[in-house]
Amino acid sequence: MFSENKLISVDFEVFGIVQGVSFRKYTVKKGKELELKGWCMNTDRGTVLGQLEGEPMKVEQMKLWLKCTGTPKSRIDKAEFRNERSIDSFSLNEFKVRR
Secondary structure: OOOOOOEEEEEEEEEEEOOOOOHHHHHHHHHHHOOOEEEEEEOOOOOEEEEEEEOHHHHHHHHHHHHHOOOOOOEEEEEEEEEEEEEOOOOOOOEEEOO
16 A cells, blocks of 8 residues: 555544543654654544554554554543545654643
């Protein structure tokens, strides 16, 4: 699907009990562990929205974490991923929470 040394970017939104359960903090921690760049934020719809950038294998690991793991107190009903695309270089400098 993607070549080895390419980077990809994908937008995500996670639904369920994902606010007030340290979901953003854990998402940033996991993203940094996987050497990804990105951001996440709470929405007024009760979801967590964000973007990931990185190596395809690591982005896939993060997508799985967002879909299935989350934080100890979260309940993930579903995670949607949109706008997946190849990128030539990172457009973000770090992984952080946006407010």
